[in-house]
Amino acid sequence: MKFVTDGMLGKLTRWLRLSGYDVVYIGNLSVPEKDQDEVLLDLARREKRVLLTRDLSLYRSARKAGIKTVPIKTGDVTSQLVEISKKLGHRIKIDPENSRCTACNGVLRSVNREAVVGLVPDSVLKSGKKFWRCSKCGKIYWEGKHWKTIIETISRYNELREQTC
Numbered sequence: 001m002k003f004v005t006d007g008m009l010g011k012l013t014r015w016l017r018l019s020g021y022d023v024v025y026i027g028n029l030s031v032p033e034k035d036q037d038e039v040l041l042d043l044a045r046r047e048k049r050v051l052l053t054r055d056l057s058l059y060r061s062a063r064k065a066g067i068k069t070v071p072i073k074t075g076d077v078t079s080q081l082v083e084i085s086k087k088l089g090h091r092i093k094i095d096p097e098n099s100r101c102t103a104c105n106g107v108l109r110s111v112n113r114e115a116v117v118g119l120v121p122d123s124v125l126k127s128g129k130k131f132w133r134c135s136k137c138g139k140i141y142w143e144g145k146h147w148k149t150i151i152e153t154i155s156r157y158n159e160l161r162e163q164t165c
């Protein structure tokens with residue numbers, strides 16, 4: 001499942017990418033504000049992406065056009081993941097092995113320690129076991145920070161989902 005997100009969902013976008021989803025974020029494209037709704041609808045239609053939006057009128061236009069869409073009502077990322085999974089009727093699959101770059105949606109490729117010398121702090125170089133590099137923008141990720149936050153979010157999401165479904 002692929003997504004496209006409106007300008008109010010930057011944080012959710014980063015989380016979905018970390019979770020392994022392909023997400024186009026309107027905030028990453030240089031689109032004038034007045035054209036954004038049209039571009040969002042067009043991307044959803046052409047690339048078969050589910051449109052996530054906090055804008056109710058955009059949600060309605062998408063519904064009218066037969067585009068799969070989820071209206072996001074809450075502000076907290078974990079609750080937003082629950083909203084999406086309930087609306088789509090299945091669990092949002094969080095797969096850190098397939099994480100995408102939070103900045104640009106590029107695919108992360110695993111790289112060895114030698115490849116990141118000089119690109120990460122020395123302490124990270126010493127303690128890190130696994131490293132990834134974004135195939136598009138070159139941003140480096142490593143196991144420590146990357147995984148800890150994912151694991152925390154997964155458990156909060158699972159707890160919340162159990163409670164509300």
Ligand SMILES: [Zn+2]
Pocket residue numbers: 101102103104105106134135136137138139
């Ligand atoms: Zn990137």
